[in-house]
Amino acid sequence: MVLDETCTEETCHGSSICVSLSTKSFCVCPEGYYYNDSDCNQGRTFPGIITLLWELSGLDDKTSVNYQNLHFTIVDLIGSAFANDPTFGQAVILSLQTFEAARSEMRSEGQVSVTVTSIFSKSSTITLEEVSKAIKNEAEKEGFSYEEENPCELSGCKNTSEDCSDGFQCECKTGLARPYPLSFCSVCSSDCNKKANKQCIKDPDNLLPECQCLPDYTTTKEGTCQKCAFGYSGVGCKDNYILIFTVVCVIIVALLVASVIGLIVLFRSNRRKKNGEEDSLISRDFNDMRLETTGFGKPASSTGSLFPKVKPRIPRIQSNEKSNPYADLNFPRSMPARDY
Missing domain, CATH: 3.30.70.380 (Ferrodoxin-fold anticodon-binding domain)
Incomplete structure (x- = not known):
């Protein structure tokens, strides 16, 4: 009309x-x-x-x-x-x-x-x-x-x-109810409240209100609202910036721990090498001291032997013939003149 x-x-x-x-x-x-x-x-x-x-x-x-x-x-x-x-x-x-x-x-x-x-x-x-x-x-x-x-x-x-x-x-749909018996399901039901972790949302672009879970809660298969899983938040648990931040922090901490462990390993390796050199020097000095105490010289550098080499003298084999002790003397072979 x-x-x-x-x-x-x-x-x-x-x-x-x-x-x-x-x-x-x-x-x-x-x-x-x-x-x-x-x-x-x-x-x-x-x-x-x-x-x-x-x-x-x-x-x-x-x-x-x-x-x-x-x-x-x-x-x-x-x-x-x-x-x-x-x-x-x-x-x-x-x-x-x-x-x-x-x-x-x-x-x-x-x-x-x-x-x-x-x-x-x-x-x-x-x-x-x-x-x-x-x-x-x-x-x-x-x-x-x-x-x-x-x-x-x-x-x-x-x-x-x-x-x-x-x-x-x-x-009526879940979360909706009739305001009076002969009417559409045009209002949120009585169980759509904060106690049930729910809220009634009226979107101007929609003809009917909608019963939604509170922020940081999500809907289960049974139609109830439960807390978002770790790392998620917001309406419908769609925001995952907390999870991303946590993962980044874990990666940074892991890198720092790996760096510290690497430095410790490197430091101990260098220290072990230095100690090895010191032990080698101490052992060499100790051996030198033992040689000096026992009367032996230092081993030759070319052979590395602890004992010095001694060159033996081999005696000549002498013949049965009697040698003339004067044969090798540079005297004149003639007899000396008489002096009287």
């Missing part, structure tokens, strides 16, 4: 709220409900994403003319796709994201992704495939694209074989 006026106290009824745009307004109900006949009605939801090129200025302000034009372009497109289906209730824009495209200074156009949900009456028998096909055909006429989303992601239900289009009957 679209009103050609801004919101007043009497604009919307039941549990709905009024949303003001630039010059118009509309009524929106809690998740899983659509506004019709001045009341909120329980329905079946089919989410999807429409992507198109659009003027980016003012899209962050719901009261701007540009946002109002985009809003009714999307809502009217889905309304046209199901114009002949009496079970169609309402199309609701859940969120949008903008992406600046390569453009010149004269243009401010970019890509816009709009998450929208199509709500049908609870008695509708339409399927997800039929909804996706109808919206895709209508979007292609305008040059847009459409991709269906899993209804379980919108309603916070576990992704099982059951139909999550009825988000009031499905089983």
Whole structure:
């Protein structure tokens, strides 16, 4: 229901709220409900994403003319796709994201992704495939694209074989709960608290909150949160700088210990060599002293023998003939003259 006026106290009824745009307004109900006949009605939801090129200025302000034009372009497109289906209730824009495209200074156009949900009456028998096909055909006429989303992601239900289009009957995901009986699983469960090492995170880019482990904790297979392993920290234990720092320190210490051990080995080796030389000198001096005491000289350097070599004298063998003791004398062979 679209009103050609801004919101007043009497604009919307039941549990709905009024949303003001630039010059118009509309009524929106809690998740899983659509506004019709001045009341909120329980329905079946089919989410999807429409992507198109659009003027980016003012899209962050719901009261701007540009946002109002985009809003009714999307809502009217889905309304046209199901114009002949009496079970169609309402199309609701859940969120949008903008992406600046390569453009010149004269243009401010970019890509816009709009998450929208199509709500049908609870008695509708339409399927997800039929909804996706109808919206895709209508979007292609305008040059847009459409991709269906899993209804379980919108309603916070576990992704099982059951139909999550009825988000009031499905089983909630771990960590999520229903704020009241006939509602989506749109809030964190009561056990998502600090005592269980958990926290509830609401990301603006996501439709539903998420129950996460506290920083320095990680999720186990049983769904509990336990302390990070040694060396890891941060959200989801993804930071390993402590482990890297520890490994580097261990390597440095190992290198230092190896260096110290090498110096000790080198010092002892040099000392052992020096002691060996000293022992050799002492032994040599001691041997010299023993030689001097016993009366022997130093061994010859050429032979290295401890005892000196003695050259023996071999006696001549003498013949039986008597030698003339005067034969070798240089006397004249003549007899001396008489002196008388």
